[in-house]
Amino acid sequence: NAGVTQTPKFRVLKTGQSMTLLCAQDMNHEYMYWYRQDPGMGLRLIHYSVGEGTTAKGEVPDGYNVSRLKKQNFLLGLESAAPSQTSVYFCASTRRVLWRGYTFGSGTRLTVV
């Protein structure tokens, strides 16, 4: 099993450009999450999904959009990147029943210049 796979692993964007981060899981998990991790700030929740076709806002949703068209995929979009969105982005997933905590991807390091 691959677990949770994030693509790309690294990306440099210019201010105003757009991009989509892809998260794919092969564990049949219902719940999926996008976090950002910044020095001294810990992991902060951007958006999450509790099932195919559903999404919800987290702690820091501004400037991001998400979609969950298929159960195994959760996409994070930046419509107009800003330097403040320079961060490491982590995707995570977990199952609905007998909740056991997250399985994380390996992260995407995004730099906006």
Next chain:
Amino acid sequence: EDQVTQSPEALRLQEGESSSLNCSYTVSGLRGLFWYRQDPGKGPEFLFTLYSAGEEKEKERLKATLTKKESFLHITAPKPEDSATYLCAVRGQGAQKLVFGQGTRLTINP
């Protein structure tokens, strides 16, 4: 609002020098306290889940304990390979997500 505070922010130990990391939390109806290990450039890796006060779990040189207000991650006779950032997170009643602390960066010198 659920909150998690970890201390210290950073801890440097000599190999074999035992110590503890602290995770203080406030949550409405604890449904789980989670410990993760994160190595540089990688995603967090699950270590333990604790559900009720008094519960303890062990894995190699690590032992996690839980009270009604805090959790401790005890590390006994650490080795350099135990160097990592340790994250604590809680899940409250009815919550579908975890709230994380800022982490403790642990360095073990040989």
